[in-house]
Amino acid sequence: MLVKVFASFGLLICLALAVHMCLGRHQRLWLETRLTRAWQGLRQRLERRFSARERRRAAHEAALEAIERAKRGSGGGGNVEGQWDGNVYRPKRFEKPPK
Structure with a gap:
């Protein structure tokens, strides 16, 4: 079961890289920009969630x-x-x- 999950994940990565290589320069830049923004947004949300948890804990202790x-x-x-x-x-x- 776990082997199939890893194999599927590897196949998805290979397909994504193949599509990325087939794109033109402007399309590649557009896609990379979108992916970077999505990653930064996810990271910021996670940071806010965990920092809010720390603030609540500190406020509770105070x-x-x-x-x-x-x-x-x-x-x-x-x-x-x-x-x-x-x-x-x-x-x-x-x-x-x-x-």
């Missing part, structure tokens, strides 16, 4: 790190007194002094 920092508390250390307003925590040290 989000997990931010969540861990938030769970550990503020950088001042210890429990800071304040009050919750919905899901917003307002430390007392941020309050403005009365006038």
